[in-house]
Amino acid sequence: MTEIKPLKAGHATWREADAPHSLVLRLPATQPLMMDAGIALSPLTIAYQTYGTLNSEKTNAILVCHALTGDQHVANIHPLTGKPGWWETMVGPGKPVDTDRYFVICSNVLGGCLGTTGPASTNPATGKPYGLDMPMVTIRDMVRAQALLIDHLGIEKLFCVIGGSMGGMQVLQWAASYPERVFCAIPIATAPRHSSQNIAFNEVGRQAVMADPDWIHGQYFESGRLPTKGLAVARMAAHITYLSDEALHRKFGRKLQNKTAPTFSFDADFQIESYLRHQGSTFVERFDANTYLYLTRAMDYFDLAEDYGGTLALAFKDIKTRFCIVSFTSDWLFPTAASRAIVHALNAGGASVSFVEIDTDKGHDAFLLDLPELFTTTSGFLESSARAFGLKEAKRA
Amino acid sequence: MTEIKPLKAGHATWREADAPHSLVLRLPATQPLMMDAGIALSPLTIAYQTYGTLNSEKTNAILVCHALTGDQHVANIHPLTGKPGWWETMVGPGKPVDTDRYFVICSNVLGGCLGTTGPASTNPATGKPYGLDMPMVTIRDMVRAQALLIDHLGIEKLFCVIGGSMGGMQVLQWAASYPERVFCAIPIATAPRHSSQNIAFNEVGRQAVMADPDWIHGQYFESGRLPTKGLAVARMAAHITYLSDEALHRKFGRKLQNKTAPTFSFDADFQIESYLRHQGSTFVERFDANTYLYLTRAMDYFDLAEDYGGTLALAFKDIKTRFCIVSFTSDWLFPTAASRAIVHALNAGGASVSFVEIDTDKGHDAFLLDLPELFTTTSGFLESSARAFGLKEAKRA
Numbered sequence: 117m118t119e120i121k122p123l124k125a126g127h128a129t130w131r132e133a134d135a136p137h138s139l140v141l142r143l144p145a146t147q148p149l150m151m152d153a154g155i156a157l158s159p160l161t162i163a164y165q166t167y168g169t170l171n172s173e174k175t176n177a178i179l180v181c182h183a184l185t186g187d188q189h190v191a192n193i194h195p196l197t198g199k200p201g202w203w204e205t206m207v208g209p210g211k212p213v214d215t216d217r218y219f220v221i222c223s224n225v226l227g228g229c230l231g232t233t234g235p236a237s238t239n240p241a242t243g244k245p246y247g248l249d250m251p252m253v254t255i256r257d258m259v260r261a262q263a264l265l266i267d268h269l270g271i272e273k274l275f276c277v278i279g280g281s282m283g284g285m286q287v288l289q290w291a292a293s294y295p296e297r298v299f300c301a302i303p304i305a306t307a308p309r310h311s312s313q314n315i316a317f318n319e320v321g322r323q324a325v326m327a328d329p330d331w332i333h334g335q336y337f338e339s340g341r342l343p344t345k346g347l348a349v350a351r352m353a354a355h356i357t358y359l360s361d362e363a364l365h366r367k368f369g370r371k372l373q374n375k376t377a378p379t380f381s382f383d384a385d386f387q388i389e390s391y392l393r394h395q396g397s398t399f400v401e402r403f404d405a406n407t408y409l410y411l412t413r414a415m416d417y418f419d420l421a422e423d424y425g426g427t428l429a430l431a432f433k434d435i436k437t438r439f440c441i442v443s444f445t446s447d448w449l450f451p452t453a454a455s456r457a458i459v460h461a462l463n464a465g466g467a468s469v470s471f472v473e474i475d476t477d478k479g480h481d482a483f484l485l486d487l488p489e490l491f492t493t494t495s496g497f498l499e500s501s502a503r504a505f506g507l508k509e510a511k512r513a
Numbered sequence: 514m515t516e517i518k519p520l521k522a523g524h525a526t527w528r529e530a531d532a533p534h535s536l537v538l539r540l541p542a543t544q545p546l547m548m549d550a551g552i553a554l555s556p557l558t559i560a561y562q563t564y565g566t567l568n569s570e571k572t573n574a575i576l577v578c579h580a581l582t583g584d585q586h587v588a589n590i591h592p593l594t595g596k597p598g599w600w601e602t603m604v605g606p607g608k609p610v611d612t613d614r615y616f617v618i619c620s621n622v623l624g625g626c627l628g629t630t631g632p633a634s635t636n637p638a639t640g641k642p643y644g645l646d647m648p649m650v651t652i653r654d655m656v657r658a659q660a661l662l663i664d665h666l667g668i669e670k671l672f673c674v675i676g677g678s679m680g681g682m683q684v685l686q687w688a689a690s691y692p693e694r695v696f697c698a699i700p701i702a703t704a705p706r707h708s709s710q711n712i713a714f715n716e717v718g719r720q721a722v723m724a725d726p727d728w729i730h731g732q733y734f735e736s737g738r739l740p741t742k743g744l745a746v747a748r749m750a751a752h753i754t755y756l757s758d759e760a761l762h763r764k765f766g767r768k769l770q771n772k773t774a775p776t777f778s779f780d781a782d783f784q785i786e787s788y789l790r791h792q793g794s795t796f797v798e799r800f801d802a803n804t805y806l807y808l809t810r811a812m813d814y815f816d817l818a819e820d821y822g823g824t825l826a827l828a829f830k831d832i833k834t835r836f837c838i839v840s841f842t843s844d845w846l847f848p849t850a851a852s853r854a855i856v857h858a859l860n861a862g863g864a865s866v867s868f869v870e871i872d873t874d875k876g877h878d879a880f881l882l883d884l885p886e887l888f889t890t891t892s893g894f895l896e897s898s899a900r901a902f903g904l905k906e907a908k909r910a
Contacts, residue, residue, distance in 0.1 A: 248779075319790075324721060356710065370712070
């Protein structure tokens with residue numbers, strides 16, 4: 117892994133897009149990425165982090181796929197925020213995804229803003245950030261880019277692909293696009309397609325960004341201003357959908373923020389208001405507004421069955437990959453019914469599939485939290501899959 | 514009722530605030546409204562509509578309370594949109610709220626923008642619109658204003674108070690504040706207090722409005738510009754919460770808008786996007802942005818139990834009012850559990866209460882839709898209540 121020190125405040129997101137604090141794979145113009153939008157993208161840069169050691173047979177690799185607002189900094193200090201990685205509960209020495217045993221890879225998705233080619237990256241044709249000149253990205257495009265990275269690392273077959281939410285969509289797409297390259301797969305809190313309600317919430321977020329006069333049709337970098345107000349509103353709206361009604365009630369209820377009576381004003385009287393405002397204002401410091409547009413659009417376009425004549429089971433025909441599907445009872449953004457649809461499609465094809473619905477009131481974001489049942493499910497499934505795959509035990513000191 | 518013709522396009526919302534196409538009660542400065550914020554508001558204007566005829570005993574009056582984005586135009590052509598009234602399914606000759614039998618009153622709420630004093634009204638102290646100089650409004654303040662109107666009409670006791678959502682909050686507040694003036698009450702799809710999630714969605718809407726540079730801290734009228742982009746985003750986000758996931762799936766699913774393949778752009782590819790954008794853009798033509806801030810805040814502040822030491826049952830102690838509580842199975846904004854809390858509190862006080870949970874997939878907005886079970890529930894309850902109250906049958910031609 118790359119050692120990263122917290123950077124000083126004011127380090128700009130768009131500098132990370134071109135000069136990331138990560139390992140970087142730069143593919144030459146002779147190796148373009150063929151995108152679903154019909155465009156050959158080149159040159160392509162993929163920023164990634166790794167943890168643990170790849171064994172000599174190159175059989176112990178686990179690819180982690182990140183969610184909408186995640187990035188490749190799974191288990192190290194984040195270069196922009198200085199905070200721990202987003203999945204340190206799950207990934208590390210002795211953790212469910214045990215870096216003493218597995219070689220863990222996570223790359224910033226195509227369209228991202230932490231070093232993989234995306235709208236904040238410099239367009240070599242113009243010398244300016246792509247902005248809306250970046251071709252539209254799909255989940256399948258993200259997976260194509262990841263496959264190029266896996267090729268580069270000399271890995272023929274991944275032991276496992278794992279991810280939650282948009283990361284789970286990539287897991288499903290990996291299994292459908294490259295079934296022979298994935299021994300086992302763990303899609304968490306995800307869906308085989310985005311629902312109408314999902315699209316609706318994403319559209320509100322995009323409209324909030326685009327309504328910000330500092331967005332300037334995506335060409336904000338040149339103006340020296342950023343559409344932070346619009347992006348903060350988008351983040352606030354999305355954040356509500358990541359939590360359950362119960363979790364909000366338990367955590368905040370109607371509690372007031374540092375006061376004993378309402379102010380009869382538009383100040384953040386309630387703790388939930390203060391919390392949301394904080395979520396909005398911190399998000400804009402680490403995330404590019406155009407990337408938010410592109411990645412939400414990629415999720416909206418995701419409909420795995422559509423690529424197979426509308427029958428999801430055909431996406432997984434004769435698949436040998438072992439699956440462990442995980443959903444959460446209180447996740448109303450990617451409800452258990454969506455996970456069940458995946459399970460049914462896999463069963464129809466006779467695939468090996470475990471399904472665990474975890475009882476929690478923590479909502480969609482449960483996959484990011486300290487949830488013992490998620491950890492035991494993951495480690496147990498990986499352990500049995502490792503045996504089936506013939507992986508050796510981890511050497512403990 | 515006041516006859517209203519559709520007005521030509523471009524008729525400004527703020528003109529309706531000062532010169533409404535409605536009946537108007539103007540209370541002199543000697544009759545201020547004592548507000549929860551501790552301010553005596555005067556002069557007070559209340560714009561209202563009536564339907565049907567008040568009987569000589571003044572015993573057949575039904576007060577309709579409107580929701581957040583509703584107004585007094587229950588059952589007549591709307592002066593700004595030219596469209597039918599918002600509750601013509603429910604209110605009219607031979608309808609469940611039968612204007613052949615009952616005298617129906619609906620006033621624009623305090624803080625509204627259709628003629629009752631609110632932030633778009635001219636502040637007599639400055640000659641300019643109040644904007645944020647309007648004192649914060651509560652649900653109880655709205656009900657106080659309505660009580661002044663009922664006084665003015667010479668009605669001692671309302672036969673019924675009925676309303677959905679924020680209208681339902683007013684119904685509950687009427688019963689708590691003036692139990693002896695309400696013979697029966699029908700709170701629909703409402704709650705005794707706003708939940709953390711409800712507050713969160715409202716806060717997103719407010720932040721969207723306030724993020725619009727044309728909002729100018731509420732003083733936009735003088736600039737000749739309106740914060741329409743921010744208000745449209747607020748409306749879009751809120752509108753998702755008014756519909757159920759199932760209803761969105763049934764109505765829109767992933768259907769594309771006037772195209773056969775995605776455009777790989779940020780155009781409204783999906784019908785749900787096009788629908789939401791339309792909801793946003795039409796809303797801003799009839800609604801004042803500051804009113805949106807004030808009324809969402811009034812809902813956030815609503816917590817009926819808090820006024821009674823935290824025990825909701827005490828709000829309805831020894832109450833004689835007959836209640837019919839209605840909720841909808843797919844309403845996730847004001848779920849059935851919230852209605853049950855009202856029922857339990859009423860039962861604890863020995864009140865007369867019917868409770869109907871209507872099985873529908875139409876979500877929160879079901880109370881505005883053509884829903885036969887809602888109509889039979891309402892007409893049946895009104896019929897039995899009318900007999901108990903000694904009201905005569907309607908004279909039919």
